Amino acid sequence: MTTTIHDVARAAGVSISTVSRALAGSAVVAPNTRDRVRRVSVELGYEPNRAARQLVTGQGQSIGLVVPDLENSFYSSVTKGMQNRVRTEGLTAVIADTDEDVSREREVLAQLAAVVDRMILASPRSSDEDLLRLAERTSIVLVNRMLGDIPAVVGDNADGMRQALSHLLALGHRRIAYAGGPATSWSDAVRRSGLATAAAGRDVEIVDLGAFRPGQAGGLAAADLALASGASAVLAFNDQLALGVLGRLAERGVDVPGRISVVGFDDVPVARLLAPALTTVAVPAQRMGAVAVELLLGGRDGAGRDGASGGGRGRSGGAGPADAARRGGGVTAARVLPVELQVRRSTAQAPVS
């Protein structure tokens, strides 16, 4: 039915080993037989059987991606970037969604580990121990989390919070509410501490609204709390939450940004389409996915391209990377990608009180 390596060998008048080596580009095969074999192979439309190859090499042709929620735009962007890069490598992307559920994540990880030997974990809820154990058996790359010496790609969360805070301070806000993400989230911890660090010594008061599940429902609750807190601005853990906040505020007829300003994090595609358009910290989600793949495929190009991203508004150093690296218990082989505040309509001068 399908053409195998034997068919090619017979047609080219060589043995299957020669075919295999010729197609692999091995140097030990003579140039003209190599060309002949290659020509015959495309003539016959030969495609190596992946299963057979994987069986003997032990090396899989696909890499896995685990995300907490595909319906969260941030993760679908990461997925898109990851999948794109994977495909250009001639590999395939296997994906799994954990529904933001810890126990579900365990089982997904186990199931996926049986299928792929390399995987990317986007913002996992799993415990450090589980992750480290997993890292022993299969090679993994973390997205938005740093742990031990597992390779990782993260946004410069602390710097993002610093940018957002500076912006709000410049607008005269002196009482700012933070609507946090899930307590188990590494990025929430980093963002929260980054905010605290940036606020230290400045004339501003940070009100902690608590932890919310990212998603509209969480945002609704956060909005009411923010109003009650008397803050003139609310900084959300991510855009999902910020969207919920905006929705609830509109529902209650609260003027944004007249009465209260709102800042998100991630810059999901819809952020700029809202009314008012959401001021948010842009994280290069697609690029994170792509970089994670590169890290996984061999850290060769794991450094030096940081500056090549976007507009790169001059100063992007600050305390960000160092601070981020300090967490997680140890130094990790992490790529820290720069983030950039997108100022839009949802933030304005603080109202005079």
Add this chain to the structure above:
Amino acid sequence: MTTTIHDVARAAGVSISTVSRALAGSAVVAPNTRDRVRRVSVELGYEPNRAARQLVTGQGQSIGLVVPDLENSFYSSVTKGMQNRVRTEGLTAVIADTDEDVSREREVLAQLAAVVDRMILASPRSSDEDLLRLAERTSIVLVNRMLGDIPAVVGDNADGMRQALSHLLALGHRRIAYAGGPATSWSDAVRRSGLATAAAGRDVEIVDLGAFRPGQAGGLAAADLALASGASAVLAFNDQLALGVLGRLAERGVDVPGRISVVGFDDVPVARLLAPALTTVAVPAQRMGAVAVELLLGGRDGAGRDGASGGGRGRSGGAGPADAARRGGGVTAARVLPVELQVRRSTAQAPVS
């Protein structure tokens, strides 16, 4: 290193063939040896090697999904539903994004066909011929497209348009603009014709704004055209487009829904969070993904569950299914899923002119 079937066989004191049969649940193996083998196998943490299994059975353990754009919420929802269902079957989901590009889609299809033998194509741009040829070699299921006798799952597009139109008519709109999707899109063709059918004989004028690429940019252009057309309502091919329209109208300071009403299609998660919240036709995207998997895995449960979906507001028959099936050149084994208009703030009484 890893435990193979041989290790289990040795530990259980049987041959590998018995282990294979015992784990497969074959009836010919004695109950107590079966149990013993199974116990030993979990003790040793045995996991069958997928590559080896696939090599001998020829049946792959993963199914592919091709989507035009993962960053489009509709497709990430389909992906989520598909992936979920796939995982409960013990299979894995391989995905690929074509960036809404026809030539890219060709190459993605070819690459994926080499890896999986069963795939789901969500709203492909490929030509009928390419698709039919592909269907010969691998078993496929289409989402949002009907062609020949290829199994498919589609939303009841025509009925959705009918619902939207009825709603707008009830609000007094008599001149309604349609912002279409890409000309190559099957669903756009069906929605457009569904709209025409529903409008026939009613006291309403449909203004065709043309074809737009789904995405914010297209929406912006459509908004300006809609205003110029003098229509009191604009019906968008999908929510992506509607979002762009809303954004542009807000930017131009046009009152929605006071001056003009906007209706979308798909009901992506953000639709209800916008200000004004978007009136749109809800399509069960996740469920489409799940149903596509079921269709692919053997049509057994391919019928009879249509009504089990959502609130199911009584009448849902109408001209929808029949009309939809009429297109595509032949009768297909298609599951038509009911859709339901979600009335929100973006539609209101037509202004008196």
Add this chain to the structure above:
DNA sequence: GCACATCTCACAAACGTTTTCATAGTTCTT
């Protein structure tokens, strides 16, 4: 002109599983 290095290729062994076929043991039938 012969030994020896070098190059090119074929043979064959793995990889871990499923599945067909054969065989030993067991129960049934007469």
Add this chain to the structure above:
DNA sequence: AAGAACTATGAAAACGTTTGTGAGATGTGC
């Protein structure tokens, strides 16, 4: 009690590939 029918298991082939090893051929140096 003996052959027949049946049951449970084992041996071995096959799936298509990569790769280590060895053998023939070709060329080089003396």
